[in-house]
Amino acid sequence: MSAVTAPVADRALMTYVLRLADTALVLAQRLSAWIGHSPAIEEDLGCANIALDLLGQARLLYAYAGELEGAGRTEDDFAYLREECDFLNATMAELPNGDFGQTIVRQCLLDLWRLELFERLTQSTDVRLAQIAAKAVKEIRYHVRYSSGWLVRLGDGTDESHQRVAKALTTLWPYVTEWFAEDAMEQALTERGVAPSVAAVQVGFETRLAPILRDATLTRPVDVDYRWFGKRSQHSEHLGHLLADLQSLHRAHPGAQW
Amino acid sequence: MYTQGLLEAIPKAVSALEDSERMARFQARIDAEEKIEPKDWMPDAYRQTLIRQISQHAHSEIVGMLPEGNWISRAPSLLRKSILIAKVQDEGGHGAYLYSAAETLGIARSELIDQLLSGRAKYSSIFNYPTPSWADIAAIGWLVDGAAIMNQIPLCRCSYGPYARAMVRVCKEESFHQRQGYHAMLSLARGTPAQQRMAQDALNRWWWPALMMFGPPDTASQHTAVSVRWKIKRFTNDELRQKFVDFTVPQAQFLGLTLPDAQLQQAADGHYQIGPLDWSEFNAVLKGNGPCNAERIAERRAAHADGAWVRAAAIAHAAKRAARAVA
Numbered sequence A: 001m002s003a004v005t006a007p008v009a010d011r012a013l014m015t016y017v018l019r020l021a022d023t024a025l026v027l028a029q030r031l032s033a034w035i036g037h038s039p040a041i042e043e044d045l046g047c048a049n050i051a052l053d054l055l056g057q058a059r060l061l062y063a064y065a066g067e068l069e070g071a072g073r074t075e076d077d078f079a080y081l082r083e084e085c086d087f088l089n090a091t092m093a094e095l096p097n098g099d100f101g102q103t104i105v106r107q108c109l110l111d112l113w114r115l116e117l118f119e120r121l122t123q124s125t126d127v128r129l130a131q132i133a134a135k136a137v138k139e140i141r142y143h144v145r146y147s148s149g150w151l152v153r154l155g156d157g158t159d160e161s162h163q164r165v166a167k168a169l170t171t172l173w174p175y176v177t178e179w180f181a182e183d184a185m186e187q188a189l190t191e192r193g194v195a196p197s198v199a200a201v202q203v204g205f206e207t208r209l210a211p212i213l214r215d216a217t218l219t220r221p222v223d224v225d226y227r228w229f230g231k232r233s234q235h236s237e238h239l240g241h242l243l244a245d246l247q248s249l250h251r252a253h254p255g256a257q258w
Numbered sequence B: 001m002y003t004q005g006l007l008e009a010i011p012k013a014v015s016a017l018e019d020s021e022r023m024a025r026f027q028a029r030i031d032a033e034e035k036i037e038p039k040d041w042m043p044d045a046y047r048q049t050l051i052r053q054i055s056q057h058a059h060s061e062i063v064g065m066l067p068e069g070n071w072i073s074r075a076p077s078l079l080r081k082s083i084l085i086a087k088v089q090d091e092g093g094h095g096a097y098l099y100s101a102a103e104t105l106g107i108a109r110s111e112l113i114d115q116l117l118s119g120r121a122k123y124s125s126i127f128n129y130p131t132p133s134w135a136d137i138a139a140i141g142w143l144v145d146g147a148a149i150m151n152q153i154p155l156c157r158c159s160y161g162p163y164a165r166a167m168v169r170v171c172k173e174e175s176f177h178q179r180q181g182y183h184a185m186l187s188l189a190r191g192t193p194a195q196q197r198m199a200q201d202a203l204n205r206w207w208w209p210a211l212m213m214f215g216p217p218d219t220a221s222q223h224t225a226v227s228v229r230w231k232i233k234r235f236t237n238d239e240l241r242q243k244f245v246d247f248t249v250p251q252a253q254f255l256g257l258t259l260p261d262a263q264l265q266q267a268a269d270g271h272y273q274i275g276p277l278d279w280s281e282f283n284a285v286l287k288g289n290g291p292c293n294a295e296r297i298a299e300r301r302a303a304h305a306d307g308a309w310v311r312a313a314a315i316a317h318a319a320k321r322a323a324r325a326v327a
């Protein structure tokens, strides 16, 4: 069940779908750790809501990846029985929550990127992907409202809250670069009309981000050299721990039904 | 349910100062099954009893998120993970909804939360038990939510309107939780030997605490009478406990699990008779000496303290916006 070895008709598409699925799952896992521990009940509910949406998106995408592969792998096989070197999520999703401010910065950046990406995926020549994106976009719009609302509140709140989110933004910014460093596989999928142009997504992301940062009285950090390529399985040290936790019970009972 | 600490907290009696005529009209409305609404006159003891009961219920929902939240990250399938997150989210929603109902009686949520964090308010002792295994999540849904429904269905007809209406919505979700919990338990009971062992172990640990959720036996409960007269309570603790036992024993039999009660037997009238409950344990947990009392409150306090700067920022930002809107 580990590495993808079977011949797959459309390996690139399957890989692309797994990237989307893994980012959604890993982010849901992180976000759900706030439930019961957030600053207020409303935030417990908000984090739970978004985590549930992300989990739902991951499940649809895993199911589709399994069909593309045609080897009978289920959503749980993908989520629970792959190693960290098989995971293709964007690195930012796996970073620890930090304080609520860091979680909000991470969420807002990922939400804005995913909104741009999924809005364009609704026009994909791949009908299944377009359908999944159409459902997800409605959810991600709400996620953006939630996370950008909090980013503005914290950025333009107290001195302490401003400093906290400003620091988080600087810490997290290098992980944005990966999203817009187009690789050959993405390029090929864009040429087929399956995936949107990475450059167009980047422009849309920057356009959406600018007024939010302005309202939050935050400054867009300068781009720096990037080191992480989670989408090509080059992960931080954090993913292994996340997966150890996520997969532990499932792996302790091979073949069990739950 | 969720309100067993009420016994020591109920005000002694209706104040003699309350106007007896208004009091008679109030009782007449209750006897006529009319709902009492926030702006209506009500005896102070009625108000205080409801504040305590509703806020304890709210606290229980919030603290109850912790033992189940313990398994969100490790839920064994993506489906079970979704179900669990949605359930814990529902409980948080119940908490928020119930705090709002309590606020209609003239007390602020922040004051109620202070009472919880300072240890002055009680919450259901059931949430002071640990969840060391996945089967505990199934057992909580099946038994704890199951007991909650037994207690709360009569509350849908509670004389206080906002509480009754809150309970209608809460009960719908609790019965959904109960079915999901039972289904999760069924998967374990029909599963591998290791899963079956897990299920039996959880049942052994949750059965007696679940029965104690209904509160002390009627013989030891002096406050039922006034609550019944005011239609805050409609059945006694023992009546509700018996309903729960009669409902649950056949379910355990269907699962093929053994209830940890050697004296359990079915009487000629069809009701199941249980062995004696260990009230000394109940009282120990109620007094704060349960396995997780300290941890639960410490976690709630930590979340509240860690979130202080976030709440302060939200208030500061709202003030800035208001100032800009005026300018």
Ligand SMILES: [Fe+2]
Pocket (backbone or CB within 6 Å): B061, B090, B091, B094, B170, B174
């Ligand atoms: Fe609840």
Ligand SMILES: [Fe+2]
Pocket (backbone or CB within 6 Å): B091, B145, B173, B174, B177
């Ligand atoms: Fe529940």
